[in-house]
Amino acid sequence: MSFKPISDIGEFGLIERISSIVAPTCETKPRLLEGIGDDCAVYELSSSTVQVATTDLLLEQVHFDLLTTPLQHLGSKAISVNVSDICAMNAKPSYALVSIALPSKASVEFVETVYSGMSETATRYNTALAGGDTSASSGGIVISVMVAGEAEKERISYRKGAEPGNLICVTGSLGGAAAGLKVLMREKNIMLEHIKHGEKYDKDVMSNLEEYNDAIRQQLLPSARIDIVEFFHRHDITPTSMIDISDGLASDLAHICKRSGVGAHIEEGRIPILSQARHIADEFQDDAVNYALSGGEDYELLFTLKEEHFSAIASHPDITVIGKITPAEKGLLLSDIYGMNIDLKTIGGFNHFRKKAQG
Amino acid sequence: MSFKPISDIGEFGLIERISSIVAPTCETKPRLLEGIGDDCAVYELSSSTVQVATTDLLLEQVHFDLLTTPLQHLGSKAISVNVSDICAMNAKPSYALVSIALPSKASVEFVETVYSGMSETATRYNTALAGGDTSASSGGIVISVMVAGEAEKERISYRKGAEPGNLICVTGSLGGAAAGLKVLMREKNIMLEHIKHGEKYDKDVMSNLEEYNDAIRQQLLPSARIDIVEFFHRHDITPTSMIDISDGLASDLAHICKRSGVGAHIEEGRIPILSQARHIADEFQDDAVNYALSGGEDYELLFTLKEEHFSAIASHPDITVIGKITPAEKGLLLSDIYGMNIDLKTIGGFNHFRKKAQG
Numbered sequence: 116m117s118f119k120p121i122s123d124i125g126e127f128g129l130i131e132r133i134s135s136i137v138a139p140t141c142e143t144k145p146r147l148l149e150g151i152g153d154d155c156a157v158y159e160l161s162s163s164t165v166q167v168a169t170t171d172l173l174l175e176q177v178h179f180d181l182l183t184t185p186l187q188h189l190g191s192k193a194i195s196v197n198v199s200d201i202c203a204m205n206a207k208p209s210y211a212l213v214s215i216a217l218p219s220k221a222s223v224e225f226v227e228t229v230y231s232g233m234s235e236t237a238t239r240y241n242t243a244l245a246g247g248d249t250s251a252s253s254g255g256i257v258i259s260v261m262v263a264g265e266a267e268k269e270r271i272s273y274r275k276g277a278e279p280g281n282l283i284c285v286t287g288s289l290g291g292a293a294a295g296l297k298v299l300m301r302e303k304n305i306m307l308e309h310i311k312h313g314e315k316y317d318k319d320v321m322s323n324l325e326e327y328n329d330a331i332r333q334q335l336l337p338s339a340r341i342d343i344v345e346f347f348h349r350h351d352i353t354p355t356s357m358i359d360i361s362d363g364l365a366s367d368l369a370h371i372c373k374r375s376g377v378g379a380h381i382e383e384g385r386i387p388i389l390s391q392a393r394h395i396a397d398e399f400q401d402d403a404v405n406y407a408l409s410g411g412e413d414y415e416l417l418f419t420l421k422e423e424h425f426s427a428i429a430s431h432p433d434i435t436v437i438g439k440i441t442p443a444e445k446g447l448l449l450s451d452i453y454g455m456n457i458d459l460k461t462i463g464g465f466n467h468f469r470k471k472a473q474g
Numbered sequence: 475m476s477f478k479p480i481s482d483i484g485e486f487g488l489i490e491r492i493s494s495i496v497a498p499t500c501e502t503k504p505r506l507l508e509g510i511g512d513d514c515a516v517y518e519l520s521s522s523t524v525q526v527a528t529t530d531l532l533l534e535q536v537h538f539d540l541l542t543t544p545l546q547h548l549g550s551k552a553i554s555v556n557v558s559d560i561c562a563m564n565a566k567p568s569y570a571l572v573s574i575a576l577p578s579k580a581s582v583e584f585v586e587t588v589y590s591g592m593s594e595t596a597t598r599y600n601t602a603l604a605g606g607d608t609s610a611s612s613g614g615i616v617i618s619v620m621v622a623g624e625a626e627k628e629r630i631s632y633r634k635g636a637e638p639g640n641l642i643c644v645t646g647s648l649g650g651a652a653a654g655l656k657v658l659m660r661e662k663n664i665m666l667e668h669i670k671h672g673e674k675y676d677k678d679v680m681s682n683l684e685e686y687n688d689a690i691r692q693q694l695l696p697s698a699r700i701d702i703v704e705f706f707h708r709h710d711i712t713p714t715s716m717i718d719i720s721d722g723l724a725s726d727l728a729h730i731c732k733r734s735g736v737g738a739h740i741e742e743g744r745i746p747i748l749s750q751a752r753h754i755a756d757e758f759q760d761d762a763v764n765y766a767l768s769g770g771e772d773y774e775l776l777f778t779l780k781e782e783h784f785s786a787i788a789s790h791p792d793i794t795v796i797g798k799i800t801p802a803e804k805g806l807l808l809s810d811i812y813g814m815n816i817d818l819k820t821i822g823g824f825n826h827f828r829k830k831a832q833g
Contacts, residue, residue, distance in 0.1 A: 121580060151606070166525070169571070170571040172609050
């Protein structure tokens with residue numbers, strides 16, 4: 116009997132297999148309005164309100180590296196990436212459950228620092244850390260966070276509601292997280308080289324990373340855009356679709372288009388790029404637009420809006436219109452700064468389980 | 475600077491530290507009725523209904539061993555242990571989120587088998603598998619499950635409501651999970667010995683485990699007692715306190731007593747022990763009562779009841795009264811079959827992070 120390696124079908128293929136196995140458990144629950152396939156599951160609480168819920172697993176050496184991640188930031192990011200999924204539904208977080216598995220090397224102070232980061236960040240999002248689980252780990256640290264949030268049913272933005280003619284918008288500026296990671300990896304390698312050769316690695320030999328602060332911050336301490344959700348609620352705007360940018364703009368826009376059955380046309384020149392990401396890309400002889408398109412982890416919001424709502428967002432300093440939704444048959448296109456159209460599907464995003472040859 | 479190893483304060487010490495760090499995030503959320511400290515977090519949905527939510531992290535080599543655990547059972551148990559926490563609040567499950575991290579050795583068929591076990595068991599509990607996360611793992615398999623449930627606010631049973639004079643009851647029979655684990659570990663060691671010596675290990679040399687089926691089943695395929703919750707709801711019974719037996723009867727009764735500020739007096743002769751657990755204990759020259767008191771993982775319910783409700787439960791074939799709640803100053807006592815009183819606090823339960831010398 117032969118077994119199929121997961122890399123043969125990739126992360127999204129695996130999720131499709133899992134979806135079809137668990138589908139029968141969802142079909143008998145009419146109150147489950149959305150299962151696998153969006154940023155959150157959506158569960159009806161009453162005729163007018165829903166709960167949204169999401170979970171993320173963070174593993175040492177897969178999702179974070181303690182050589183480049185301060186513990187306080189690790190705790191903060193674990194909360195933010197989940198709250199970001201809540202925001203991507205146009206909802207606000209209520210409470211979180213946190214599980215942690217600890218190797219024997221972990222000290223009490225270590226755990227306290229991680230939870231301090233979580234607690235401080237949860238307070239910022241008005242989210243209660245309501246419970247969880249602690250366990251030993253025979254490998255590295257494992258953190259699992261689940262966040263539940265709430266919204267009026269009619270305010271929820273799914274991935275599936277985009278329609279031709281809708282404006283495509285992003286918040287903040289992109290590419291910072293990928294650029295910050297580049298700098299952190301370079302510094303890590305410098306450190307490891309010093310250690311390997313028995314040379315000291317201290318303040319005197321460390322690079323001055325201050326000029327990269329914004330990008331490193333975007334990588335280590337991303338913020339969930341709850342301020343944007345509050346802006347939407349205040350102005351009575353419900354995006355026709357929304358997702359948070361965790362895999363990269365190209366891949367996340369493709370998720371919206373696939374679920375909505377539409378195409379998209381965005382313009383490279385309109386994509387807001389973090390200025391430090393441009394400097395870092397220059398240093399590494401990369402293209403900063405690629406950081407934005409396929410770097411991921413910026414945790415900004417990507418959403419679509421009926422054109423009539425343009426005036427409501429036009430004056431917001433942190434929302435940028437980057438293109439328009441098109442009929443499905445037009446495909447996913449990026450017009451580059453020379454006016455050439457590039458097929459966005461040829462630009463990958465982050466994918467666990469991809470074949471080695473691909474990434 | 476010196477760091478305190480977690481084994482210095484143990485699992486419950488660690489949970490206390492975490493509770494105090496996250497407390498400020500809960501204090502500003504009046505709708506969070508219960509945070510860390512019970513089987514579930516309790517969140518108010520309306521003036522009459524609450525949501526309960528729980529999460530558990532399962533790690534390969536810490537919580538399960540693929541040499542002795544069929545994948546289908548692994549998936550089933552991951553759901554059951556969480557639904558058991560929902561039942562321990564006298565609530566019923568609504569939906570679950572499941573995260574899984576997979577080492578490169580895992581195949582597509584492997585994942586499908588685990589999720590089939592989850593799906594089948596979730597269907598039995600009328601619980602939707604509504605979402606989750608998939609990821610690569612650089613170590614073993616990690617499964618994180620979160621389950622949310624619902625109940626009328628006045629039906630919820632906390633750990634903290636036991637009062638002197640209340641009857642102490644358990645469901646089912648105990649000790650099976652620990653006894654089953656003993657048999658599985660013995661078989662695993664036989665297998666490893668065969669492999670070590672280059673001898674074949676197949677059906678001909680495998681022990682016939684049929685006579686241990688009930689105990690092994692309790693270990694590998696525990697059931698959450700949702701039938702008991704339904705019985706309570708049907709008979710309008712709300713236990714004054716309740717917990718599921720995951721750490722062992724002694725330890726879990728101590729949790730109820732600590733949170734309720736009471737003592738307890740139980741009788742060894744009344745503790746329902748799985749008859750196979752007695753046979754297995756004889757084989758291993760163990761005491762089956764110890765499997766029940768400190769083995770854990772039976773996932774039966776331990777609850778306290780006002781005496782006036784005795785008649786309602788008296789005829790239930792699967793509920794046994796094992797003692798009475800006493801004032802706190804009486805302590806936690808077990809009368810053994812010779813009438814001697816033993817301090818239950820001297821009998822430990824399961825504790826991650828315990829010092830090596832202790833366990």
